[in-house]
Structure formats: C-alpha cells, structure tokens
Amino acid sequence: MWIYILKRILLFIPSLFIITLLAFIISIKAPGDPVQRILSTAESDGSQQSTKMDMNKEANDLRIKMGLNLPSFYFSLETAADIDTINLILENSHHENLKRMVQESGDQNLVLSWYYELLNTNKTLKNQLASKTIKKTPQFEEILNKTIVLSNELLQTVSKKQRESKCDSISSLISLNSGLYEARISWKKANMLLKEIEKQPNWYLKWIPHIHVHGLKNQYHKWLFGNGVDRKGILRGDFGVSYRDGQPIMDRMIPKIKWSLALAVLSIFLAFLISVPIGIYSAYKNKGWFDNISKTITFILYAVPSFFGGILLLVLFANPDMFDWFPASGIKDPGSFDPNWPLGQRLIHYLPYLVLPIITYTYGSMAFITAQLKSSLNEQLSKDYIRTARAKGLTEWSVVMKHALRNSLLPMITILGNMLPLEFGGSVIIETIFSIPGMGLEIYESIQNLDYPMIIAVFTLFGVFTMAGYLLADIGYALVDPRIKFNRNNKK
C-alpha cells in the first residue's frame, strides 16, 4: 500500500508539471506585449510621465528586468535556420518578421545584417528629422516622416507581398528626393541584402532539426523558482503583479481563496448530508415509489445547468415582483457591515446572502452523489455476504447500515475527490451570477479585462487544488481499502 501511495505521489508530479507548463505557455502566448501593458498601467496611474524616447528605453530595461530576453524553456527544438538569439532583439514586434525570413532563406547572418542595415537607415532618417542644423521645408519634412513610418512598418511586415511594395515605395522616395542622401547608402545595402535573402540560399536548413540546450537561464525556470532578485517564483507563491492595478496578485488572492474554498467545502458537506440518506433509502427500497421519485428528481436536477438554476432562484426569490426574500447579489450590505465585528456576527450577516448560492452549488452535486451512492449500494446489496447476513437473522437495519453501507461508502471517497474540480468549475458561473468575491468571479473579471497574470494565477491555483483533491482521495481510498492495487481500472 505504501508503494501505491508513493506511486500515486509520483504520478502527481507530472500532472503538476503539465499544469504549470500549460499556465506558462498561456502566459507567454497571451496576446499583447506584457511590457507595454505594465507601462500603460503605470502611465494611466499618472505616476510616470515620459517622452517617447524614454518610453522605449524604459520598455527595454523592463524587458531585461523581467527576463523576457531569455530563451523560454530549458531546451528548444528548432530548425537549423532559426535565430537562437532572437530574444536578444528587444523589439518584440520585429520578431515574427525576422523569424519568418530566416526560416525561408535559411541564412540568419544575412537576415540579421539586413535588419541592422534597415535599423541604420531608420536611425539616419530619424536623426535627420531631429537635427536642427539642416533647414527643412514642410514638404521635405512630410516626405521624411513618410519614409520613417514606412521603414518602421517594414520592420514589422510579415507578408512577402507587402514587404515588396513597401520596399519599392521607400526606394522611390529615397531616390527621388536628393535631401535623403544620408540614408541612401545604408538603404542600398539593405536592398541588396534583401535580394540575396530572397534567393533563399540555404532553403534546406529549415528541414534540419537542431536541439538547443539553454540550461537554467530560461524564462520557465525563473518563472517557477524566481530570479533571485525581486521575484520569488510561483512555487513560493509569487504570481507577479496584476495588470489592472499593479498590486501583487497573491495579496489580492488570499481572501478570495477563502471564499471559494469555504463555499465548495460547505456545499459538498451539505450535499453529502442530504443525499446519503436519500441514496440509502432508495437503494434499500429499490424500484419502490420513493426510489422512482428520487430518481426522477435526480435526473431533473442533473439536467438543469447551474447558471439556469441560479438565475431561476434569483428571479423567484430575490425579485421584488415575486418573493423578495434574499438579497440579489454580493455577500454583505456595505451600509451596515462592519469588518471589526466578531466572527459570529459577521457570519450571521453573511447568511442571507449565501443561501441562494449554496443551494445552486449543492443541487447538482446532490444529484450526482445520490445516483452514485445508490448504484454502489445496490451493487453491494446483491452480493452474497448480504444474503448470509440476512440468513443469520440480522435486522435489516444492521444489514444495510453496518454491512452494505460501509462497503458502498468506499467509492464515495473517490467521488469526494472528483467533486472538487466540479465545484471549482461551477464556481466561475455561480460566483459570477451572485457576485461573490471568490476566485471564480476573479477569473471571470480577469478574462473580461485581459489581465493575464491573474488568469494564470487562478488557473494554476485551481489546478493544484484539483489535483491535490484527487491525490488525497486516492490516498484516503488506499488507506481504507486493503485490496487496493495501483491500477485504477482493476479496482472495479
């Protein structure tokens, strides 16, 4: 049995790894540039006012500080053509263009020198625009501006056709306007390089695999374990700061975890409390009237999705036109609530707000548990040892409650573990309907606001809780049931 528990814990580790990996992939593939998001949050606070040049430098500093210039994983499987130093180029928007060009041509030196030549042109043009010694007519300034915009776009252009048309228009602008002579040399060079690139000298390289080993200096490792400076890594509970208000996520999270966990545990407890007697009686009187009614109700409750049930309850019992018995949303009355109240008084204050959500939480799981318990008790009641017990002359009470029930409660331990992810999944919907400030509402609001660090934090935490639930359920089962073997499917 101890070997089983050990194996089970070993199986827990890859699941945990997959969860963190999934969260990490989501975090780096999330649309938008995190640096820009953080800077714009800071900007909107009014705490920072800066010029555009400063902004660029600031963005680059932040990028290095956040470790975004590092490779993303311990190793990477790439084509031999890929630029392995792509993350060193700090301008995020240029990456895709360069990667594509390198893949097509297979010669990263050519592409990089084209890129730097183009940057050079861009810089020369910008210097010309900024310098005050040269006199510029408004028309010339306009042309200069146009060229700069075009070359900026060229750096980000992905499709080949657009690239060609942009190149042509820049070429004609530069050759027609003698004022742009400074940029002429570097532009010519860049154009020549581009022609070389388009010949695709090493086209075959993209079919050759390359495995790069990056070692511990990568984004995932730092994300997990921290970078040793300001971040502690998610394994120690540091999920970074929220995009919305710049607050550390963990600080905001802890009261919300409390709400979600409390509601989940309370509703599971209530569901067991109600459905175990029903399940027992309907299994005992199998196919009797009570069983038929409970089966029908179970079926009906099962088919009502929690959002429909929740809203129906709200429309019925929190509606001034129908029965105005319970408050419609939230968990407290901001007018009269005082956070310094003792715990008991606070709980009494919360109670009316929680009745409807708890009913919504409970009814689905109640149906599930009743059906499961009934089928497992039925199976036990048809076994030989029950017949023996009856033949021995034991009372029905002790046959059912002492012999059969004890064995049929075993699978309930697994179900207890399975309930947790159901409750968490449901919490997103139920907390949204009733505006309960838990993790479910948090992830919903984060999705609405594209607050990715928050989404990832909630995702990871829920995932870890779920898997811990499974782990505990399986270990509990192993402790109780002496026949346990590792293979889950042999258990039945």
Place this chain on the structure above:
Amino acid sequence: MIKRSIQHISAIWKNVKRKPSGRIAGYFIIFIVFTGLFADLIATNQPLFVKYKDNYWFPAFSSLWNEERTENIEDPVTKAKETIQFDIVEWKKMDLEFVIWAPIPWAAEGPDIFNRDYTSPFDKQYSGKDGKVVDAPFIFRHHLGTNQRGNDVLAGIIHGTAISLKIGLLAAFIAGLIGIILGLVSGYYGDSELYSSNASVILAIIGLILGFFWAFITRYYVLFDAMEKGFWFATMQICWSIVVCIFTSLAFAWFGKFFRNVKWLKNKNPFPLDMLIQRGSEVFEALPKLLIIITLAAIFKEKSVGLVIAIIGLSNWTVVSRFARAEMLRTRELSYLDAAKTMGFSDLRILYNHALPAVLTPVLIEITFLIAGSIIIESSLSFLGIGVPDEVVTWGSILSAGRQQFDAWWMVVFPGLAIFFTVISFYVLGERLREVLNNE
C-alpha cells in the same frame, strides 16, 4: 460494415421505443435535430415565397447558398428601376402581391422596431402597416417575447438549437473518435501483445521527434497562417501535420528490421502500449477541464465556434477511451476474435471489422451522455460570453442577456427550458440505451 451498423442501430431503436420515456426522448431529439438543421428556413425574416411586381422569388431558400443575392427589377407600369438585396431589404414594409412567410418570420438578429425594450409574450404587440402602427397580426407576434433591441427570442432559440447541437455533436464526435481509437488499441494490444525489437522502438522514438519537427516546427508558419484563415483550413493543416508525424514515426520503426546483426538491437520485448495510454489519460484526467476550457477559450484573440468544439472534444476523450478499453478487454476474450486471429487476418482488419462493431454500441451510451455534457459546457461558456463569437445567438447568450433584466422572465425561462429539455432527453435516451443493451 456501415450497412450492418445501420441495421444494428435500427434494431436498438426499436427496443428503445418500447418504453414511453425512450420514445419521447428519441422523438424529441429527432425534432430538435430537424429544428437545428432547418433553422434558417423556420425562423427567418425573409419570406419563403414571394410575388413582387411579376417576379417570383424564394428568398429564404436562395439565401441558403447566396446570402447577398441582389435583383435589379423594373416596375412594369412606371418603369422605375429598383434594386433589391434579399438579406437587407425590409420585406415586411414592401407592398407584396403574394407572400408566404416562414413559420417564425423573424431572424435571430433582426430587430423589430415596434416591439423593442423587452416586449412580453402576453403584452400588446405592434406592427407597422401602410405607415400606421397597428396591433400585430398573429403571424407577426413574438410568441416568446423580444429582447432590448427587439430581437425575437423564439427565433434566437431556434438558431441557438443549431449552434448547440453542432457543438454538442461534433465535440462528442471528436472525443469519441480519439477515445475509441486509443481505447481499442490499448485494450487489444494490452501490455504484452505488441512485440517490437529494441531497434524499432528506438527508431520509432527518433522518428516521432523528427516527425513532430517536420510536422509542427518546420510547418509552424503554415499552420499559423492557416489558423488566421479559418477553422477548416486550420483543421486540415493540423490533420495533415498529424499524418506526417505518425507516418514518419512508423516509417522509422519499419527500418528497425534491418538491424539484425547486433544482438541487443534485435531482442524483442513487449511494448507497454496499454500502460502508456493509461498513465497518459490518468494525468490528463487530473487536469481541471472546465477551467482549461475557460482559460483557453479566453486566451484566443479570435472567438470561433470551431475552437469551442475542438477544446470541448479534446478534453473529453478519456471518458470514451476508458469505456472502449474495458469493452475491448471483454471482447478480446470471446472466441470469434481468436478465430479471426487463427485465420491470419491482419490486426487492422480484426480491429475494424470484428472488434469495432462490438465496442461501438456500449460506447454509444457514453457518447450520448457526452453530447448532453458538451451542450451544458457550451451554454455555460456562451453564458459567460467566452468562446462563441458575440454575434452568434445561443441559448446561453440569450439567458445571459436576460440576467440584466429580471422583469424579462421570458429571456431566462425559455432558453433555459430549451437547454433543460435537450439535455434531459439525451440523458433519458442514454439511460434507456443502457437498459436495452444490458438486457441484450
């Protein structure tokens, strides 16, 4: 085989019909499938048939393949020219000589300006005639009320049926396909049936890595561009990539038979296929799926129905594979499979011709429940406004709009009942199927 399975299914259906519960559920499902299939003809603001200035048209039908059909006509009397684009023109305001309206003459997204701001099904409803506002005739009434913009709720529910069924059926199909293949293979070969030389295993692993490389990394930008183009492009490219990946691996494994000289390389060992698939699905099952679905659906920039189908389908295959494997293990012991083996049939033939039909029916029960589950997940997602595009009307989106306005009870109750009845009829059908097949 297809003919045989149709015969089998019709035999099962005959048995299912014997009880009223199975009969009602079955007919109800057939009813909603037809509603979903013909949603564009049942609820549309274009007439089914119309006669206008000596022209005979079938606008609702012709819109099925050409949405923006445009007709240039000339008035026979005044010679005035007129351009009519079928999906834009307001048929209800036109002076039509003869018209047959659809049973519900409203589209899911076609505001009715006379009945805006949550018109109740029992309220007075209006419609315009010859520039005057009059009581709406029965055919133009909104039988289940309207929403804030004046969209008909019943039309929304009918179009939502199509979306829900599409997502439910296709997601269950994807889950079923993956689950049945993996379950069959892992049940049939087990841990000790599939022998392969060490050389083949090593080469297959190398081939898998190389195949993955050629399929997904070399083709990264091809796949990337296909995703932008649309769902079917993406699906085709991804399928092609998977084929490349598997084919490369198998081709490499085949080369293993040339390594006969080294003793260790040609040693044959049982390949623990079952164990690998089981462990894999256990890890997969431990992931919090609804949360993954919500997060993934939220993370993609473009909302699309195809994405929701793919996510729901991919997250549910373990259920099917567990059942298919258990059933395969039971079938493997039966003598007719042994007979097939002794006759020297290939594994593929045995699996497809002999094992699959036996496994398919029990798995069908699970798939029925899976459809119901997928429909619930889909409506939950669209209730939260995640996944399905905003302009697509679904049961969940109508319900979520009803949440803003409790007085509009019809926007909560009717879509909710649609979900409820659909889901419960799939449950009842599944339960009845289980009864029938256990008795067989």
